[in-house]
Amino acid sequence: MKLKTFSALCAATAALMTAQASEAGSVLDRVKASGTVRVCIWPNYYGITYRDPRTDQLRGIDIELSAEFAKALGVKLQYVESSFPKLIEDLTTGRCDVSMHAVGVTPQRQQALRFSQPYLQSDIYGVATRGNRTIRTWEDIDQPGVRVAVQAGTYMEPVMAASLKQATMVVVRPPQSREQELEAGRVDVFMTDYPYSRRLLDVADWARLVAPSRPFHVVPYAYAVKPGDDEWLREVDRFVAEVKRDGRLEAAVRRHGLAEIALLK
DSSP: OOHHHHHHHHHHHHHHHHHHHHHHOOHHHHHHHHTEEEEEEOTEETTTEEEOTTTOOEESHHHHHHHHHHHHHTSEEEEEEOOTTTHHHHHHTTSOSEEEEEEEOOHHHHTTOEEOOOOEEEOEEEEEETTOSSOSSGGGTSSTTOEEEEETTSTHHHHHHHHOSSSEEEEEOTTSOHHHHHHTTSOSEEEEEHHHHHHHHHHOTTEEEEOOSSOOOOEEEEEEEOSSOHHHHHHHHHHHHHHHHSSHHHHHHHHTTOGGGBOOO
16 A cells, blocks of 8 residues: 555544544443453563563563553453554544554654653564575665565565665565565565564574664654544553553563663663
């Protein structure tokens, strides 16, 4: 989808949901009445909201912090499995009350959603195989004949579409994965962020990080809610401020190896 078309769709969705939200009342009222807060997560997000395939248990900073959020509200916690391609739909249709899986705050998403203050930030990184002789440095990526993979729905998709001048971008959609495409040799490198890159570096001895030689496209990460409910957004934002102030965010990012990208103030 072209950026202009996507932006127009986001704007229309935001306008519609703002009108619907004003009629439906506060999410906070519904959460209190039902006794449950529904939190969207992406269970493949290493260090953030990751389902460990060995134990089938969820772990990561936003698994810990979402439990703290539910406790602060005095309600039960219900996880709703989502993804970045489904993010806007899941929030605006009320499938979940808040997305707590390090959502990149991009101009396109800001047209359709509302965000808390940021608590993490990350640049974009490349991941290549150790044996790849084509991609050794960041400058090797945007070259003729190079195939660059991005995950559909992530903010890397529009950023790399606008940035790549010579390389070919390959958009990877489930059930395919970027790792599979890279290992199979169908792409030369895939683009990701700091948390996801840690997964590959921790578990795959064939993976090599390709970091930008200077800041390339640093994006803040926050929690996302649907538009039109300022009371609920203030509640989410108040929680973020509290975990920054009392040290819970710092403790969580240290436990999960993400202190380098935390925004603690």
